[in-house]
Amino acid sequence: MVIKTTITQVPEDYSLNDVLLRGRVSTTASIKELPSGDKVVEFRLIINREKREGVDTLDIAAWSAKSRRFAMTLKADEWVEISGSIHRRFWKSANGVASRWQVEAIEMARI
Secondary structure, X not given: OOOOOOXXXXXXXXXXXXXXXXXXXXXXXXXXXXXXXXXXXXXXXXXXXXOOOOEEEEEEEEOXXXXXXXXXXXOOOOEEEEEEEEEEEEEEEOOEEEEEEEEEEEEEEEO
C-alpha cells in the first residue's frame, strides 16, 4: 500500500511591528480605568517632522505597571524615547463602534 502525502507550502511571515520614537511630551499623562478593570496611562508625544515644517502628535498608551509608573512621572516638554508597537483600539461610543491608533509603549527613557 502506497500513501501519498501532500506538503503544503506555508508562506513565511515577515511581519514586524516595532516603533522607535523620540519626542516631547505634550502634557501630563492621565490614568484611565477600563470597564474590564485594566488600567492604562495615556499621553501624547510631539515629534518634529524632518525636512518640512510642522509636527506630528501621537497617542501613547502605557499598559504594564512599570511603563504606567514611568509615564505618570513625565512632565510637559520633557524629551523621551519610546519603543513599542502600533495598535488599533476599538470601543463602543454613543455613535457606535469607534477606533483610534495608539503606540503601545514597552520601554521608555528620558533623553
